[in-house]
């Protein structure tokens with residue numbers, strides 16, 4: 001007999017316990033899936049933007065944790081990039097041609113860095129969509145566990161967790177930016193990059209230079225370990241442009257800003273964004289604007305876009321449109337990146353590329 005004269009039926013107790021277990025399972029399944037299962041929710045890993053759709057089970061991810069893992073991934077990928085370069089065995093090959101007919105190169109540095117970066121992020125955040133420049137070989141998986149430590153510099157800048165729905169997140173990985181220059185042993189241009197977009201908006205960016213071991217990171221409305229310089233020349237800007245996918249960029253720049261303008265040809269979209277910032281690395285050139293006129297892929301530009309945005313700068317197409325980091329891999333409208341300038345006034349100055357046929 002139970003207290004107060006209530007009889008407990010064994011069947012009733014069993015049903016009650018089962019219901020309790022069901023509720024507990026529901027509460028914790030998102031948590032467990034988000035942290036321990038590698039591919040349970042995210043589907044099969046794969047390269048390119050045709051990757052798996054994120055789960056729709058209401059799981060959330062903490063952007064501050066994503067930043068910590070993104071920094072780690074960029075650094076660990078960078079170690080592979082450096083190791084392959086120092087071995088001098090690059091296994092260089094062409095993935096095909098760009099629209100302009102340049103070789104789209106790939107090396108062992110790209111492949112091995114991609115493997116580290118992809119699996120670190122995928123293991124830590126199995127339910128988010130990851131788009132990466134290189135193909136991920138599912139037969140050659142690597143489970144790399146994150147020790148769940150958030151570095152002090154991140155904790156200092158971002159005091160609280162920043163939870164967002166996992167299904168709103170798209171991660172973009174560039175395991176080796178400036179592959180062309182990497183094959184030419186022009187090491188200063190090479191970076192590894194991770195970007196996190198939420199609902200297509202770039203919110204978190206990491207650009208790492210493996211050969212000088214410098215890392216810049218920033219989170220929109222969060223914090224950063226890098227800042228803008230104190231002054232920029234808006235009238236006669238130094239303009240950093242592509243050295244290997246330049247198209248008509250020099251003509252466009254000189255036509256817009258005059259013949260006194262200095263053009264700095266450089267490799268890598270990551271390097272060119274860092275040229276706009278206050279970066280202590282000695283090998284880093286400085287510029288006032290970054291302009292690109294040919295087609296470019298989202299993994300090349302998302303991290304730089306997030307960092308610039310977090311610091312109050314802008315990266316848009318040449319006609320001033322914001323870039324959405326979901327869906328297709330690439331953008332057609334060229335790029336204009338600036339900070340501490342009147343970005344819309346710069347857009348108005350630029351010629352309409354479609355009309356001028358550049």
Ligand SMILES: Nc1ncnc2c1ncn2[C@@H]1O[C@H](COP(=O)(O)O)[C@@H](OP(=O)(O)O)[C@H]1O
Pocket residue numbers: 098099100133174176177178179180241242243244245246266267268269294295296297300
């Ligand atoms: N027209 C184009 N087509 C395809 N990729 C392009 C491109 N222009 C630039 N890119 C890519 O954007 C990055 C920066 O280019 P650049 O150094 O010429 O400024 C490079 O990335 P990867 O080195 O990661 O392939 C390059 O391949």
Ligand SMILES: [Mg+2]
Pocket residue numbers: 174176177178269299300
């Ligand atoms: Mg790139």
